[in-house]
Amino acid sequence: xxxxxxxxxxxxxxxxxxxxxxxxxxxxxxxxxxxxxxxxxxxxxxxxxxxxxxxxxxxxxxxxxxxxxxxxxxxxxxxxxxxxxxxxxxxxxxxxxxxxxxxxxxxxxxxxxxxxxxxxxxxxxxxxxxxxxxxxxxxxxxxxxxxxxxxxxxxxxx
Amino acid sequence: xxxxxxxxxxxxxxxxxxxxxxxxxxxxxxxxxxxxxxxxxxxxxxxxxxxxxxxxxxxxxxxxxxxxxxxxxxxxxxxxxxxxxxxxxxxxxxxxxxxxxxxxxxxxxxxxxxxxxxxxxxxxxxxxxxxxxxxxxxxxxxxxxxxxxxxxxxxxxxxxxxxxxxxxxxxxxxxxxxxxxxxxxxxxxxxxxxxxxxxxxxxxxxxxxxxxxxxxxxxxxxxxxxxxxxxxxxxxxxxxxxxxxxxxxxxxxxxxxxxxxxxxxxxxxxxxxxxxxxx
Numbered sequence: 001x002x003x004x005x006x007x008x009x010x011x012x013x014x015x016x017x018x019x020x021x022x023x024x025x026x027x028x029x030x031x032x033x034x035x036x037x038x039x040x041x042x043x044x045x046x047x048x049x050x051x052x053x054x055x056x057x058x059x060x061x062x063x064x065x066x067x068x069x070x071x072x073x074x075x076x077x078x079x080x081x082x083x084x085x086x087x088x089x090x091x092x093x094x095x096x097x098x099x100x101x102x103x104x105x106x107x108x109x110x111x112x113x114x115x116x117x118x119x120x121x122x123x124x125x126x127x128x129x130x131x132x133x134x135x136x137x138x139x140x141x142x143x144x145x146x147x148x149x150x151x152x153x154x155x156x157x158x
Numbered sequence: 159x160x161x162x163x164x165x166x167x168x169x170x171x172x173x174x175x176x177x178x179x180x181x182x183x184x185x186x187x188x189x190x191x192x193x194x195x196x197x198x199x200x201x202x203x204x205x206x207x208x209x210x211x212x213x214x215x216x217x218x219x220x221x222x223x224x225x226x227x228x229x230x231x232x233x234x235x236x237x238x239x240x241x242x243x244x245x246x247x248x249x250x251x252x253x254x255x256x257x258x259x260x261x262x263x264x265x266x267x268x269x270x271x272x273x274x275x276x277x278x279x280x281x282x283x284x285x286x287x288x289x290x291x292x293x294x295x296x297x298x299x300x301x302x303x304x305x306x307x308x309x310x311x312x313x314x315x316x317x318x319x320x321x322x323x324x325x326x327x328x329x330x331x332x333x334x335x336x337x338x339x340x341x342x343x344x345x346x347x348x349x350x351x352x353x354x355x356x357x358x359x360x361x362x363x364x365x366x367x368x369x370x371x372x373x374x375x376x377x378x379x380x381x382x383x384x385x386x387x388x389x390x391x392x393x394x395x396x397x398x399x400x401x402x403x404x405x406x407x408x409x410x411x412x413x414x415x416x417x418x419x420x421x422x423x424x425x426x427x428x429x430x431x432x433x434x435x436x437x
Contacts, residue, residue: 004315012319016326020344023330027341030333084292084347085285110342110394115281136281138238 070097072155078105079154081146085110088143090120092151099127102148109140116140123148168363169222171311175304176229176358179288182300186293189237196232198241203228203248210256223364227251230269230359233288234351235276247276261416265409266402267365274398284394289354291347298350305357314361316370320377321356328385338389355397365405372411380404 086109115137207224251272384400
């Protein structure tokens with residue numbers, strides 16, 4: 001079979017590059033919203049986290065003056081962890097400096113959510129974001145860990 | 159065959175390109191675990207190929223194809239995967255090469271089949287680290303240079319252009335329409351995965367057609383199915399599923415051809431002349 005003419009190879013490659021560039025440009029806005037920059041693999045808490053505005057939440061409620069100063073505020077706080085393979089958002093509930101509930105509120109990784117379904121329980125048990133790596137789910141674990149840490153940083157009293 | 163001749167053969171080109179990817183990705187990531195996994199995958203794949211060839215009483219041939227399968231698997235599976243899982247995945251791939259066959263040729267691309275099974279059975283994280291998905295964007299030039307050299311050597315430009323043309327057009331439409339997650343698919347590490355896949359896996363000669371027209375259809379089927387799976391389900395398996403469906407199309411086409419020839423000429427294959435095996 002005859003080889004493809006080099007001229008056609010160059011033309012086809014240029015056409016592919018043009019279509020790819022068009023697709024890249026068309027998804028630029030979507031990417032800037034969904035896909036954080038690479039340096040946000042271990043996100044900066046100040047840059048990303050936000051107290052939850054969910055109903056029934058006591059987010060941001062500080063301890064009363066005169067009482068024992070707590071390390072964390074009571075309430076539910078959200079954090080986002082992300083890397084090049086997606087993002088995870090968690091909602092962490094804190095009461096009297098104790099993590100009482102952790103929920104994966106948004107899972108947008110390219111892996112299965114079932115890989116990390118046990119991690120919220122591990123956070124409750126350890127009372128920290130330092131969960132162990134799940135075998136075969138390193139990227140999801142990293143994102144989850146970052147999300148919980150960010151939520152905790154948001155909850156921390158100044 | 160001398161080493162010099164082998165290096166110039168299609169398998170020699172692929173092995174050289176993949177070995178360069180392995181070295182480059184290892185140096186870029188600054189860790190050697192991927193090389194250890196690659197040694198385990200290639201070693202077990204070669205061993206499995208030799209054993210299965212003997213068990214199935216096939217003609218002994220150098221196990222360079224098995225080594226390529228092992229290399230691809232090691233470059234796709236995350237370096238955080240254990241060497242044992244990587245090696246078992248390679249063995250599963252070689253098993254498919256020997257048992258899922260038609261006219262002594264594998265129906266499915268062995269590496270794609272093994273990697274798909276690996277996700278299902280072991281939940282392996284596939285990072286495509288050998289496609290430089292976590293390295294700076296300029297490194298894609300290295301990937302393209304190796305991929306083009308291989309594509310040229312195996313004469314698969316029509317297939318590769320049909321695949322990427324269809325894939326990029328569908329992603330563009332998805333992006334314009336706001337369906338699926340086209341933004342991710344067009345950016346690292348997913349675009350690196352697609353390039354590695356299209357240039358090194360899709361071009362596998364035994365499991366893809368040789369004729370230009372059939373190559374184009376094969377490329378369109380693989381890209382169309384893959385993009386559809388991605389649009390509907392996302393995840394990581396879309397490229398493999400697209401290729402395996404392309405393989406099924408190729409297998410079906412080969413069967414229909416043989417059936418057609420037999421109907422036209424009932425003596426086909428009986429005299430030993432004009433059989434597919436001699437082509």
